[in-house]
Amino acid sequence: MLNSRDTMAVVVDVQERMLPAIEHHKALENNCVTLIRGLKLLKIPTIITQQYTKGLGMTIPSIREAAECDDYHEKLSFSVLGEETITKAIKKQDRNNVLVLGIEAHICVLQTCLDLKQQGYTPYLVVDCIGSRKESNLKMAIQRAVQEGVKLTSYESALFELMGRSDVEVFREISKLVK
Numbered sequence: 001m002l003n004s005r006d007t008m009a010v011v012v013d014v015q016e017r018m019l020p021a022i023e024h025h026k027a028l029e030n031n032c033v034t035l036i037r038g039l040k041l042l043k044i045p046t047i048i049t050q051q052y053t054k055g056l057g058m059t060i061p062s063i064r065e066a067a068e069c070d071d072y073h074e075k076l077s078f079s080v081l082g083e084e085t086i087t088k089a090i091k092k093q094d095r096n097n098v099l100v101l102g103i104e105a106h107i108c109v110l111q112t113c114l115d116l117k118q119q120g121y122t123p124y125l126v127v128d129c130i131g132s133r134k135e136s137n138l139k140m141a142i143q144r145a146v147q148e149g150v151k152l153t154s155y156e157s158a159l160f161e162l163m164g165r166s167d168v169e170v171f172r173e174i175s176k177l178v179k
Contacts, residue, residue, distance in 0.1 A: 024131065
């Protein structure tokens with residue numbers, strides 16, 4: 001179960017030159033921004049990764065703005081755990097549950113989920129915050145994740161599960177975000 005004390009997020013490769021090629025990329029961007037804003041309100045640590053920045057560009061501005069930071073972790077491996085600096089950054093958070101969002105679902109996102117699971121974390125694939133160039137690859141990624149024991153969630157479900165109650169300080173702000 002998600003809780004704010006034991007949860008973090010990893011935003012995988014939502015980059016300027018890649019996002020426009022992703023099916024339904026506008027909805028994906030909006031969903032990711034909403035989730036990241038909600039996570040910020042809940043004080044959930046979020047790590048942003050970029051695959052080969054020189055070729056694929058920076059994380060899109062709306063994501064950086066929602067996260068309120070320009071920090072990112074460069075990677076060449078498909079899984080974020082293929083880079084020692086990212087593995088250390090995740091380990092440093094000392095949290096077991098990891099929300100995973102980003103692109104491409106069937107490559108970097110899926111491999112990240114599989115590696116997180118293998119290393120003892122509980123990955124939560126945020127299905128309305130992931131995308132691929134082809135719908136068939138997105139569906140396959142979700143199916144494979146389920147077969148491998150990765151938990152599925154949506155951004156709204158995750159935010160409300162992290163709050164746990166309607167009498168928390170940020171309830172109204174998060175409710176406004178998801179409307």
